[in-house]
Amino acid sequence: MTTTEDEATYSSLDVPTVRDLPPVEIERVEDSGAFRAAGSVVIRARWNMRVEIGFAGVTRDSIVMASITELFPNPDGSGINLPGIGAAHMYIRAVAPQKDKVFVSGYIDWDRDLTVRISLFVA
Numbered sequence: 001m002t003t004t005e006d007e008a009t010y011s012s013l014d015v016p017t018v019r020d021l022p023p024v025e026i027e028r029v030e031d032s033g034a035f036r037a038a039g040s041v042v043i044r045a046r047w048n049m050r051v052e053i054g055f056a057g058v059t060r061d062s063i064v065m066a067s068i069t070e071l072f073p074n075p076d077g078s079g080i081n082l083p084g085i086g087a088a089h090m091y092i093r094a095v096a097p098q099k100d101k102v103f104v105s106g107y108i109d110w111d112r113d114l115t116v117r118i119s120l121f122v123a
Contacts (some may be wrong), residue, residue: 036062040119042071042081046112050105055120062097063123066104071115081115088114097122 041053058064068090071081088110096103104118 037122038120040117042115042117044113044115045106046108046110046114048105048107050103051118053102053104053118053120054100055102055122056100058097058100058102058122060098064095064097064102065121065123066092066095066102067119068092068106068108069117069119071117081117083117086114090114090116092118095120 037055037057039055041051043049043051045051069083070086070088070090072084072086074080074082088108090106090108090110092104092106094103094105102120104120106118108114108116
């Protein structure tokens with residue numbers, strides 16, 4: 001099979017594989033500073049999970065980002081859990097802010113419950 005010069009120069013950054021979308025304007029900006037609140041909860045979960053997290057001051061219009069990390073016992077025996085990356089694949093699927101609470105759904109690919117921390121950032 002012969003490769004033409006055009007075929008040999010294509011990469012994942014070339015125009016045929018990158019679709020430029022039209023510019024858009026942000027719909028709403030809250031001038032509340034760069035940071036409003038952050039918090040976290042520790043739960044035990046596996047597979048598909050959804051959790052309602054109470055968070056005073058959050059509204060349906062809040063911008064909320066979430067992350068998830070596995071927690072491991074501290075080797076010093078202090079009882080303080082340490083965040084880490086284990087063998088389980090995990091991710092947040094959706095975040096839905098409501099009045100004074102945030103619904104978070106995610107997935108933890110493990111066959112038993114793991115102790116995880118879900119952290120929320122509200123702007």
